[in-house]
Amino acid sequence: MAQLVAIYRSPSYSPMQHRVNDTAVLDATVTALETKGWDAVKTSEREVEQGRLPVAELYLNMCQGSLAAEQLMPLECDGAVVVNRPSSALNCHRHRLVKRLGESTLAFPRTLILASSAALPLEQLDALCPDHHDVWIKRGDVHAERPEDVVATPRERVAAALRAFTARGIPWVALQEHVPGPIVKFYGVTDGRFFRWYGSDAGCAGERPEVDESRLKALAFEAAAILGLEVFGGDVAFPEPDRPVLIDINDWPSFAPFREEAARAIADYITGRFAHRKHA
Numbered sequence: 001m002a003q004l005v006a007i008y009r010s011p012s013y014s015p016m017q018h019r020v021n022d023t024a025v026l027d028a029t030v031t032a033l034e035t036k037g038w039d040a041v042k043t044s045e046r047e048v049e050q051g052r053l054p055v056a057e058l059y060l061n062m063c064q065g066s067l068a069a070e071q072l073m074p075l076e077c078d079g080a081v082v083v084n085r086p087s088s089a090l091n092c093h094r095h096r097l098v099k100r101l102g103e104s105t106l107a108f109p110r111t112l113i114l115a116s117s118a119a120l121p122l123e124q125l126d127a128l129c130p131d132h133h134d135v136w137i138k139r140g141d142v143h144a145e146r147p148e149d150v151v152a153t154p155r156e157r158v159a160a161a162l163r164a165f166t167a168r169g170i171p172w173v174a175l176q177e178h179v180p181g182p183i184v185k186f187y188g189v190t191d192g193r194f195f196r197w198y199g200s201d202a203g204c205a206g207e208r209p210e211v212d213e214s215r216l217k218a219l220a221f222e223a224a225a226i227l228g229l230e231v232f233g234g235d236v237a238f239p240e241p242d243r244p245v246l247i248d249i250n251d252w253p254s255f256a257p258f259r260e261e262a263a264r265a266i267a268d269y270i271t272g273r274f275a276h277r278k279h280a
Contacts, residue, residue: 001039004058006030010045013064013142021254026062028263036271048072058274062252064089064142081274084251088228092251094174095140097227104226107219107245111176113140116165120158129155133178137161140172143250179237179245182209186220187233187255187262194265196258200235204257212242219244231266
């Protein structure tokens with residue numbers, strides 16, 4: 001019987017309710033793969049960080065920290081099936097994400113990465129807040145671990161907000177321009193077998209904003225391809241109904257509103273990917 005290892009995300013990267021939901025979607029994916037004949041072993045990001053990783057033919061990777069990703073990189077380099085690949089998880093760290101997307105033609109807000117203790121570049125700051133919009137300040141490495149890791153701040157309070165990041169030991173931040181319009185959340189699997197979205201304000205059960213779904217999907221999958229993501233989710237703003245702008249994207253989200261359906265789709269995708277690898 002083929003063996004897989006499911007690596008669960010560190011609690012520090014799954015704040016509040018996300019911890020339960022992140023665990024639940026990986027549990028559901030493991031269950032779906034077990035019904036296909038896989039024997040599963042479960043471990044944690046902390047175990048991987050300490051160099052303890054069982055041998056397997058398939059790895060389901062929810063790790064987001066740099067140390068665990070570095071431990072997993074040899075597997076990727078050796079051609080093991082790792083979903084998501086550790087390189088793609090690292091690409092989602094904000095300083096890398098901004099660079100990768102900034103080098104592409106993908107619609108993405110103007111974003112400045114700088115040390116939280118650095119002097120503010122006033123001209124660049126002015127460019128980020130036209131029409132007196134707030135500036136978004138986000139931690140510059142991993143995605144938010146707590147609510148204050150992503151804040152909208154008036155221009156005159158940016159310096160004070162940066163000092164708060166410095167005081168919490170966060171060395172790098174991203175300053176990002178505000179994009180007006182409705183926000184939608186999306187979830188996908190790279191081969192297109194699964195894609196769902198809903199309006200952020202109304203929630204999954206609410207009325208969806210009238211936006212161009214085909215352009216939303218194209219943007220989401222293009223961003224995932226740039227970063228190398230196979231299982232992904234994120235946020236898009238629509239300043240105009242036919243003009244999506246990517247706000248954020250991350251590796252292996254919780255898929256909470258669609259968990260069981262998503263887990264089956266992820267398991268089916270992984271089954272196909274593994275079979276292709278075996279017969280390549």
